[in-house]
Amino acid sequence: MSERYDPSEIEPRWQALWERERTWEVTNEPEGDKYYVLEMLPYPSGEPHMGHLKVYSIGDAVAHYRRRTGHHVLHPMGYDAFGLPAENHAINTGEHPRISTDRSIAAFQTAFRRWGISIDWSREFGTHEPRYYRWTQWIFLKLFEHGLAYRKEAAVNWCPNDATVLANEQVIDGRCERCGTPVEVRQLEQWFFRITDYADRLLEDLETIEWPAHVKTMQRNWIGRSEGAEVVFRCEQPGIDYPVFTTRPDTLFGATFFVMAPEHPDVFRLAAGTEHEEEVHRYVNHALNESADVRSDTDRRKTGVPLGRTVVNPVNGEAIPMFVSDYVLMEYGTGALMAVPAHDERDYDFAQAFGLEIRRVIDRGGENDDLPHTGDGVLVNSGEFDGLPSEAAKREIVRWLETRGAGHASVNYRLRDWLLSRQRYWGCPIPIVYCDECGIQPVPESELPVVLPDVKDYAPQGRSPLAAAEAWVNTTCPSCGGAALRETDTMDTFVDSSWYFVRYCDALNDEAAWDPEAVRWWMPVDQYIGGIEHAILHLLYARFFMKALTDLGHLEVNEPFARLFTLGMITRDGAKMSKSRGNVISPMPIVDRYGADTARSYSLFIGPPDQDADWSDDGVEGVYRFLRRLWQIGADVAAEDSGFADVPAAPEGADLELLRKAHWAIAKVTNDMEDRFAFNTAIAAVMELVNSCYDARRAGADPGALRFAIGTAASLIFPFAPHCAADVYDRLFGDRVWEEPWPEADPAFLARDTFQLVCQVNGKVRDRLEADSGASQEELAALCRQAPNVRAHVDGREVVKEVVVPGKLVNLVVR
C-alpha cells in the first residue's frame, strides 16, 4: 500500500479542473428537462458557519443528483448584501459597510470553492450592486404605478435601539426581532406594499406547492383569515353608525356592551360633554404610551372607561353602553367591537371587572354549562332565531341583517400591509422625490439606478443617515423641473431578497430585470432549501412579489418555490452555536483537517437533515475513516488490476453477494435521494457497501466484481463527497464520474432465490431457517413446524391458526 488518502492534494486538483472547464455553468437554451435547485442566499457577515456548510451541502447533493439523472441544472449563488449588521459595524468602526460586506463576500467565495460546491459562477451577484438594485428600484416603481406601493401615516412599530421602523413580521412578542429591544408605537408616514390585497391568493395557493406542512400552517396563521360579518351599531347621539366585525353573528343577541380601541379617532368626540370626558382623556393618553409587550399581556386585568354613550343593537333595538378599552386593537377589524361576555373570554373578563350583564344566548345542551362558553351550540334568548344551531344561525342572522341594511357577510385578516421604509443607510434607496408643487414623484426609469451616496456618519438620529447627503438629497422634480428632495429612507432588505431567484435566470442583463424567455424556462425554483426562520417573512414576501409582478404582466410565476425543504440547526452541546456561549465550531478548521468531503458528508450523516443535530468531533472522525477506506480500497484495487477487468458473466459465491450488495445500495441511495432527502441513510448504505467490498476482497473476490462494487460506491457517494468520488472513479475506470448517468439497480441482482424464514410461535420468534423464495404457503408452514426450536414450543399443544407471510415469516398460534 503505497499511496494514502490525502484530501489536501485530491480536492484542489479536482476543483481546479472544474473551475478551468466551467463544468457547472449552464446556458439558457431550453433543452431536455430543467431543474432549478436553490439554497437561500447567504447574508454576508463575517465568515461562513456550520449552518452554511449544511445548507449548501444539501443543495449541492440535490444538484449533482439531478444532473446525473438527466436534468439541465441551474445552481447559482449570490449575496443578500444590504442590512443592519454591516451598518452597525460601520457605526462602531467608521468602515464603510461596502468594505466589510465585500470582505465577507470574499470569505464566502473562498469557502464555496474550497467546499467544492458546484455553482454556476457566471450568474453571481450581490444585492448591494447598483447593477442589481437598479432593478429592485424598477420593481418598486412598477408596484407604485399600480398602487401596490403607497405612502400613508399609520401607527408603526419603532425600535428605539436600531432607530428605525419595523415590519409587523419583524416584531416578536413586542420586541425587535434583531436586537430584542421592546418596540414603541409611533405615528409616522411610511411606505407600504399592499400585500393584504393578496391575502386570499397567498392562502389558497399554498395548496398548489409542496412545502412542509408546518411552514404552510405558519403562513396560514400569519395571514389569519377569519370569516364572519360586519354589523352596524348606531350611536343615536351624535348619530353615527359604527360597524364592527364579528366571527360570531350567532351571538348577536348576547351583546351587552360595546368597546372601542383607545386609538379610535372618535373616542374623544364621543366622550365630549359627558361626565366621563376627563377620565377618557386620562385613560387614552395612558394607553397610547404603554409599550407593546405590556399592553399585549393577556394575564393582565382588563381596564377601561365608559364613554357615557350608548349604541343600538340592530337585532333587538337595545341600547347598550359604550366603553373604551385597550384590549381592543385599532388595527384589526374596525377598531371597535360588540362585546358578548357569555361567549367570549375577553368580553367575559371585562364584564366581570365592570359588573356588566352576562346574557347566555348559546346553549351547549350538555352537562357542563359554565360561562363563558366559546363553542357552538343552540340559540336561546335570541327571538325568532331560538332553537337554531350556531352554524345555521350565523347564516340566518347575516341574511336578516342584509335585508335591513344593518350588516353583511365579511372577511378579516390578521395580515397587515408590508411596511418597507427603513430609516437606515445600508439599503436600497427608494426611487422617489418629493416636490412642493407636484407632490410624490417617481424617479423616471431612465434615471435608475438611484445610487446610494457615501456619507460620513452612519449613526441614525431618528431620520435616515442619507438625509445628511445634501448634494444627493437636493434634486429636481422629474415632473416640473423645480427644486425637490429625494426620499431618504431605504428599503427593508427583504425587498432585495424577494426576487433574486428570478434575476439568476438572466443575471447579466443590463437592459431589463430579466428576459421573459429565460424566466419562463427556469422558473419556478424546483427545489428551494433554507432555514425555518424564514418560514413567514422571506417566503411570504417572495410569494407576494411573484403574484404582483405576474398580475402586472412582467412574469408568469404564480408560485416561486415549487418544493421547499427546511433544514435543522447544527448545535453544540445541545445549544445553538454562538460567540457569547463560546461553543462555535467553524467549518474551515474541519475542512483543513479532514477535507471538504468529510465536512460535507458529516454535516449530512449527523442525522435527518430537517432536524436539529448536535455536533460530535468523534462523528467527524468516523466519516473521515469511511472516505479513507473507500479511497484506499479503490486505489489498491486500481493499482493491482491494471487490466480494467469486467464484471464476471456468471458470478457466484462471494462475487454474487458483492454484486447484490452493490445493486441493493443503488436502489437504496436512489430511493433516499429521490424525494425523501434521507441523506443520512443514503450515506449509511454506501458505508455498508464499502464494508462489503472489504469483506469480499478478503474472501478473494473477482477483480471485475470488486471494481464494479467500489466504482458503484464512488458513484453513489459523489453527490456528498465529490472530490474523493471523482478520484476513485478516475483511478478505477479512467472516467469522469459526474459525466456518468446515475447508476440503475438491476432487478436480477435484487431478487434472491432463498430467504431467511422467521418462525414464530404465538408471535415470538423461535427459529430462523433458509427457505426457497418460490415456496408455497403450505410448504413454508410445514417448514416452520419442523424447525427444532419451534417443535419445542408446539409439541403437545394444539395449533389453532397459521399465519403465513410469503417471503417473510410464519406465525403458529397454539393453545
Added chain:
RNA sequence: GCCCGGGUGGCGGAACUGGAAGACGCAGUCGGUUUAAGCCCGACGACCCGCGAGGGUGUGUGGGUUCGAGUCCCACCCCGGGCACCA
C-alpha cells in the same frame, strides 16, 4: 390556552405498507499488526437469568385493536417549535 413536531441502547440515529427492534456511525471490550503508542485490519456487543443451549423483559406511561404494534386507536406525561386580547 390553541396548533404542529418529537420521546427507540452509553451517544447520534435506523426500521418503507402493521411482520426479525437497534441498520450505519461513535464511544466501549477483546484479538491481530507494531519495538511501543497511535493508525490500520478483524471480532463482540439492548437489559436480566444461565457455563451453554436457551428463557424472560424491552421503543415515554396506562389501556385497546390484531395471529403479530416502535408503527394503528383512546387517555395521559415530558421535551422542542409556532401562534396568542385578531373580536
